[in-house]
Amino acid sequence: MPDPVVTKELTKVYKEGKIEVTALKSTNLILEKGVVVGLFGPSGSGKTTLLSMLGCILRPTSGSLNIFGNEVCGLAEEDLPRIRREFISFIFQGFNLFPALTAYENVILGLKMKGIVGEDADKRACYMLSEVGLKERMHFLPRDVSGGQRQRIAVARALAADSPIILADEPTGNLDQSNGRKVMELLKHMAASQRRCIVVATHDNRIMDLIDRVLYMEDGSIRQEKRS
Ligand SMILES: Nc1ncnc2c1ncn2[C@@H]1O[C@H](COP(=O)(O)OP(=O)(O)OP(=O)(O)O)[C@@H](O)[C@H]1O
Numbered sequence: 395m396p397d398p399v400v401t402k403e404l405t406k407v408y409k410e411g412k413i414e415v416t417a418l419k420s421t422n423l424i425l426e427k428g429v430v431v432g433l434f435g436p437s438g439s440g441k442t443t444l445l446s447m448l449g450c451i452l453r454p455t456s457g458s459l460n461i462f463g464n465e466v467c468g469l470a471e472e473d474l475p476r477i478r479r480e481f482i483s484f485i486f487q488g489f490n491l492f493p494a495l496t497a498y499e500n501v502i503l504g505l506k507m508k509g510i511v512g513e514d515a516d517k518r519a520c521y522m523l524s525e526v527g528l529k530e531r532m533h534f535l536p537r538d539v540s541g542g543q544r545q546r547i548a549v550a551r552a553l554a555a556d557s558p559i560i561l562a563d564e565p566t567g568n569l570d571q572s573n574g575r576k577v578m579e580l581l582k583h584m585a586a587s588q589r590r591c592i593v594v595a596t597h598d599n600r601i602m603d604l605i606d607r608v609l610y611m612e613d614g615s616i617r618q619e620k621r622s
């Protein structure tokens with residue numbers, strides 16, 4: 395079975411008119427199953443850029459990206475949703491919840507996009523929303539809950555689908571210490587017990603002990619790596 399993620403010389407250059415910003419410089423990376431990877435580094439170092447390319451929501455400028463044996467860079471735009479649907483769940487830095495849908499409906503819609511519907515979807519949505527502590531808030535709209543609770547809806551939506559790769563951009567950014575740890579413990583448990591590949595971009599040093607492999611980014615490159 396191929397590794398969840400293999401990148402070779404993966405590079406992203408953003409072009410704004412005549413100005414070019416190299417947000418990720420030629421990066422080689424192998425990500426395994428069952429491991430929680432933490433992407434650390436200052437603002438602007440390239441964490442979201444790397445995560446977005448791994449999630450197939452941002453196209454690399456050059457290099458290769460392989461997801462469970464599928465070479466992604468050569469694929470046409472219309473083939474990318476299949477890769478995302480089959481392998482990837484993403485927790486966005488800005489949550490990306492649908493404002494007119496309740497917490498429960500947001501999770502159900504996320505599942506529907508993965509082809510999971512009916513009783514199975516209902517069970518998964520209720521279970522995951524309870525796991526993140528939102529059982530009582532399940533039928534509230536995003537605007538009627540706190541920022542941290544919104545973040546936990548986004549976490550529940552991503553985790554309910556059982557994707558083998560979970561990518562999370564600052565998943566504890568809006569959470570207090572206790573809720574932040576709960577979310578990370580849930581992610582760690584999923585990595586260990588279900589052999590998921592989990593990548594978390596974060597500034598949050600309080601969750602360092604729950605991360606198996608730390609990649610420290612600076613100026614578009616991975617500068618340091620530590621395994622616990
Ligand atoms: N759409 C874009 N167009 C042009 N430049 C961009 C774009 N998105 C990001 N950048 C630039 O790429 C670099 C990396 O940005 P990125 O968002 O990946 O950083 P980050 O490590 O996630 O930062 P933060 O911790 O603030 O979220 C920055 O210099 C940023 O200004």
Ligand SMILES: [Mg+2]
Pocket residue numbers: 441442443487563595
């Ligand atoms: Mg970011």
